[in-house]
Amino acid sequence: MNTSDNSYIDVDSLELKDVIDINVLQSFQDNFARSMDIASVTVDVNGNPVTEPSSYTDFCMDFTHNTKIGDSRCAESHKRGGEEAARSGKPYIYRCHAGLIDFAAPILVNGKQIGTILGGQILTSVPLESDFRKTAREIGVHEEGYIKALKKVKITSEKNVEAAAEVLFIVANAFSKIGYEELKLKRISKDLEGEVLKKNLLIEESNKYNNLKTQLFSTVSHELKTPINIIYSSLQLLDSFNNGDSFILMSDTFSKYSNIMKQNCYRLIRLINNLIDMNKIEVGFFSLNLRNNDIVKVIEDIALSVVEYANLKNINLIFDTEIEEKVIAFDSEKFERIILNLLSNSIKFTKSGGNIYVNIYDENENVLISVKDTGIGIPEDMLEKIFDTFTQVDASFRRNAEGSGIGLSLVKSLVELHGGTITAQSKLGNGSEFIIKLPMKLIEDKVDTHKNESNSVNNNVEKTKIEFSDIYFT
Template sequence: MIGNINCDIDIDSLEIKDVIDIKLLQKFQDNFAESMGIASITVDKSGNPVTTPSSYTSFCIDFVHSTTIGDNRCAECHRKGGEEAARTGKPYIYTCHAGLIDFAAPILIEGKQIGTILGGQVLTKSPEKSRYMQIAKEIDVDEDKLVESVEKIKILTEKNVAAAAEVLFIVANALSKIGYEELKLKMISKSLEIEVLKKDLLLEESNKYNQLKTQFFSTISHELKTPINIISSSLQLLEKLYKDSSFTFTAETFSKYSKVMKQNCHRLIRVINNVVDMNKIEVGFLSLHLKNNNIVKVIEDITLSIVEYARLKNINIVFDTEIEEKITAFDEEQFERIMLNLLSNSIKFTKPGGNIDVTICDKKEHIFISVKDTGDGIPQDMLEKIFNTFTQVDASFRRHAEGSGIGLSLVKSLVKMHEGEISVISQLGVGSQFTIKLPVKLIDSESNAHKDRDLNYHVENTKIEFSDIYFD
């Protein structure tokens, strides 16, 4: 299972401190240097020290490194020694510019160098006085004192130097390997945590989806079952009355039950249309038929078509516009659904004696369409959710207004398809205001001739969209 987790590490970007505890390395280096009498320091792959020097000789500290020339020469020796060690992948022993025996042991991760342990500052034979007097002249230090300090340097056999370099090499690389494996385990652990988190999120989303699906089927079942039951009951009553020889069947009786059945047929059409169109939008099959048209006139006609519904509910509707004409490209049929849905909601949740204001504001590049009511309002915690599919402010079947919870989600999708935006502000007990921000644009088309439609054009669609509003 772990093998399938992606724990790739960019070794080129690794530093010694990423895989080795520097404090532990320093302690080991100090103890080794003191016991063996061999100086040591650890540097990164750029040559910068990561530990402090251990058991450095006076010869190096007080004389060679005390001058710029000597310090630069030392740095160059260390660099070349480290490069050779990295090239061969094993300790490299060499004689430094000041005549001492040094070594470079590479610290490797999968064959790539991440640092170097430098050691030495020893001799394998007695120093030649004349050679060190010449070195003193070259680096500009006191000749006698330099010779005196070199004579105090420990003399080891070449075998002991090689063994010391090998020990440092083995231990440092063991530490780096352990640290690297720990780093991989940490990354695997982190990857596993992320995978678990992702799966938890997927599970949570799946549960939410299943809940929504369950809620959807419950709501749709109710929305379909209720009108079907009403239609079925009305038909049964009509049949019973028709067969009852003692009852005088009149046109008024037929009209009464016919009206009930027709309204509930409209409810069924509305629910089915919404579900089908939401599915079309989700899979990208619903397209707009844009035409250049006077949107002010269209919205005014739609608003006027529902005045009678509002009057029956004793609700006052006011249409107000800054402009009489604004030609822009939009799908009149879909925009009618947008407006009828918003107006239907306002009528559902506005009590008798309330007001609904439909206003249009022209902002040149955009047109703002607002539907404001004095209805029940929407809780603040629901404002971000009401445009989600199947969301209802009051989702219980005993709510005082019917609805599948699809309408506002469909409205938002249709507005977005028009490259517009819809927003809402609301306060419980005060009312709600939905605002559409629609870009003004024109398209090139031979079929863009403006058609004036009378109010009858909107009547049938209004009946469908308002079919779940009941009047006393």
Template sequence: MENIEQDIDVDSIEIKDIIDISLLQKFQDNFAESMNMACVTVDRNGVPVTKPTAYTKFCEYFIHSTNKGDKECANAHKYGGERATEMGKPCIYKCHAGLIDFAAPILIDGKQIGTILGGQILEHKFEKSDLEEKARKLGIDGNGFFKAAEEVKIIDNKSVKAAVDLLFMFANFLSKIGYEELQLRQMSKRLKNEILQRDTLLKEANEYNALKTRLFSTISHELKTPINIIYSAIQLLENMYTSDEKSNKMDLFLKYSGVMKQNCYRLIRLINNYIDINKIGLGFYKLEEKNGNIVNTIEDITMSVVEYAKLKDIKVIFDTDVEEKIMAYDSEKIERIMLNLLSNAIKFTDMGGNIKVSIHDNEKFVIISVKDNGSGIPEDMLEKIFDVFIQVDDSIRRNVEGSGIGLSLVKSFVEMHGGNITVESKLQGGSEFLINLPVKIIDEDPNINKDKGKLMDMDNKEVKIELSDIYL
């Protein structure tokens, strides 16, 4: 990757110079609402560049009511960003006021230009002596301060981790966008001296801007849609319990709790995919390979989607020319690959259609085929569908949900195994995805317990997550 410091001084770059603050504010507001935590974005010195979202009364009306408190908060924000940059991962820390915050750095060419911060939460209630000491140092009203402290949310570690992962994922996206924005600026300078290449460079710039717009649009839609569905289900349940009408409340509860759970799975899938695509791009993703029978693994995964397919009267067929093929592979990644391809096949195949999964042993390679007789893919999209955030035209997709990340992840997982994936398709004539995986055996520690494997079914959590955008 070319070093942009040859042309641009990164130390002089501010967040507002390269990132649309209004779009950043929208993400920040959505994050705070969905995670029920405070959020703000600051520059490299800890000074806010966005309007703080969901700040606690404890911080907004008391800590920030004094110059000293404001200064200490800026120093804490700066510390969180610098520490996260040093560690290369999110930094979870206790701020000067005793609250838990977490920081994810925005980096350009390895240098920090700002930080996204979340938190203003607690693991447990304050000690009164600590509050009295803080009120004395800041010179603020103790009674109101103590009452505001009682309202600070206590959050469990699992919820904090989910929020930290989401914030880190988005900070990585912003870092990439910032880097590409600087490259675009440099390209614009060169346009003045490269008139003959002007049209080509402008086309590349437009394609990048379209990708950036699609990125923010995808994030907004894919997060907002399931959150709205969950919120609507909650409202219906609340109305049910406040209504005088007599009805089978348990049936309604199970119906709408199922809707909420499915959309939670959908959010988990989306966040997992965004995090994974960034980890792969940064080179942090590693395989956990073990020797096993890949035929059994593929068959179990295929059978796990049969009940989903039956809801559309789609027949799923599994065929293999070999009953056992021992080789090294990461079973969790193979599961993600197959569930993604099968999910797409179900979504794009009409009622009464067929899906066939077959395995062919070519000795040095195993060939896995996922074939359907669905709507197919336009010829001009065949070379693009494995690119991140690329989706088939809406006229073909109809009402099918998706973020455009799944096939990009599939391609990455296959290539991490040393294999390749291709697609053959004809519009309205079905599609066939072909995966070639090299056969290899690895040395394993005999003391490590091997995963015996378990037949997957539609109640398996991983299946529900990967097929969460298929509405039953």
């Protein structure tokens, strides 16, 4: 298939009417024929007329074209003339099947012929009647009438024929180029209109989706968080009576189910908090409370606060750092969620007797924080997907561990809000490692936080319970 430099147009499928306004072509053809006193017509690639004949002679109109054989031979002659002109790339002057002189100017689109403008039905010398009588007999017309019409055919010089053919060729070229450029513009305009319509529809669908999603998050926060707070307050009240004598006989049972209810409340609170924060991040309403703080001390305190949970599953949690102190700008509360989430995953997916390593490294302009475990690992084809929202590793690998598939997506977003990156390395059966790269930046802080602010990470046991709520200790 021939194609142009514009992918919007399939040249092979073009017809003359696609490129040139036939009415304009007819008008030119009529004027050309009258001014030159010669006949003219425009044909398609098969030699069939697409315009009305202009200034046709009686010889052709009343006789040659008036029989089936003669008309068929004319079409074949027109076709060959157009093909030869297209092949040579210049006007082609030739003698038609009936013996008159015609000339052809091809209409080309990127070298592809889609039609021909013809002129002629003239002579450059006095004809031999015998040749034309023979043609009359072949096509089945009256000989004497044919010869009489022949004598009316215009005789002109070869130079005049060449000049007329050259004019026709130039005009045919101009029609081709102008018509084709117009066609390209129309096609491009049509495609652009389609693209604009498609994008408008996508924007409309996106807006609908965002409105529905916002409504969903609003419903989740209102319809779930309120009853959870009530349940949790009730449990706290029951806990306050647990030391009373009236509850002594049922204290074990009460404590067991009270703890189960608490843990499930924590799980729901964690889910809702994650959903709300994800929505805030997506719509750009989530902000960090950056302070200059000692990142090493904050992470060490978080790790130490989790040791007890790791020990309950007979897992060793080991903290190590190559730098004793590094003050940078970060949101300690958000970073607590990041590290607790990673440690929660490590504890969930590490067997009894395994190890979890939390390490901090100084790397030029960045701080590297590594959370590594000896757990079950992550399949290679899931490494790029685990940070996508609601993505979970296949249940056959997760075993009894539970989760919503939101945590790592939120972790990635929180890290990126700090200007950092997080990557995962893992081999199935050989554990996983999550590496956070955080830029060493400082801000103009009102307070030197790491000196004047008491560390609240260790004190906030509730946050740890919430982040570890989907781990069951037996």
